[in-house]
Amino acid sequence: MDNRLFFEATQRNRLCIGDVLSKIIKKAGLILEIGSGSGEHGVIFQKRFPDIIWQTSDPNLLHRKSIISWIEFEELNKKMPQPLELNVEKVPWKLPLKLVNSLQGIVSINMIHVAQWNCTIELFKGAGKILKKGQFLFLYGPFKICNRHTSISNYFFDNSIKMKNDLWGIRNLEDVCNEAKKNGFIQENIIKMPANNFSIIYKKVASN
Numbered sequence: 001m002d003n004r005l006f007f008e009a010t011q012r013n014r015l016c017i018g019d020v021l022s023k024i025i026k027k028a029g030l031i032l033e034i035g036s037g038s039g040e041h042g043v044i045f046q047k048r049f050p051d052i053i054w055q056t057s058d059p060n061l062l063h064r065k066s067i068i069s070w071i072e073f074e075e076l077n078k079k080m081p082q083p084l085e086l087n088v089e090k091v092p093w094k095l096p097l098k099l100v101n102s103l104q105g106i107v108s109i110n111m112i113h114v115a116q117w118n119c120t121i122e123l124f125k126g127a128g129k130i131l132k133k134g135q136f137l138f139l140y141g142p143f144k145i146c147n148r149h150t151s152i153s154n155y156f157f158d159n160s161i162k163m164k165n166d167l168w169g170i171r172n173l174e175d176v177c178n179e180a181k182k183n184g185f186i187q188e189n190i191i192k193m194p195a196n197n198f199s200i201i202y203k204k205v206a207s208n
Helices: 008-021 040-048 061-073 097-102 117-130 152-164 173-182
Strands: 030-033 053-055 103-109 136-141 185-193 197-204
Touching: 008 040, 008 103, 008 136, 008 185, 008 197, 030 040, 030 097, 040 053, 040 061, 097 103, 103 117, 117 136, 117 173, 117 185, 136 185, 173 185, 173 197
Parallel strands: 030 053, 030 103, 103 136
Antiparallel strands: 136 197, 185 197
16 A cells, blocks of 8 residues: 655755755764654655664654555665664653664754744754764754744744644753753754755764
8 A cells, every 4th residue: 555645845845954064974874763654764765864864753653554565665675674662752762772773863854843843852852862972863844043933934834833832832952952952962063054944963972
């Protein structure tokens, strides 16, 4: 059965996100994607970076079914593992030891603004526990800077997602960076992206 979901944003941002990732992903190892959604990014980046293993995850069963269908559709079954049922708030994260030992970084795309704030807190706590010194946590999405929206379109987008769930919303970058610092990360780079989004690269600097 074809359970593939199609997220419009993926088609718009896959190339520019991939270009940023190409500068930080090493040739060998494993990337853990948190909140993989439809799975479109997962299969796109697995094909773009064939020497690494792209491990998807999502707490939503419909999303995991879509990820599985995308892996099958792209004939990546022999390369990509099945998606993990990972909820960042359920700590400690239950991850295979082989995954943790091969991990080189964590990626989360368009997740923290469509989840309650505690998910951001637990994302950094969980990442801080499994990432080693020098490894990265990559976030992509819209952010507020100094509690101000960077565009009028982001203001309207923020209001629209809060109408769906009042615990959601575009996060203030300084608050996110504060959570990063608490868990041994520094903000290594911030890159302006199309459609008023940002790529934020955090590096683990404190040992576990």
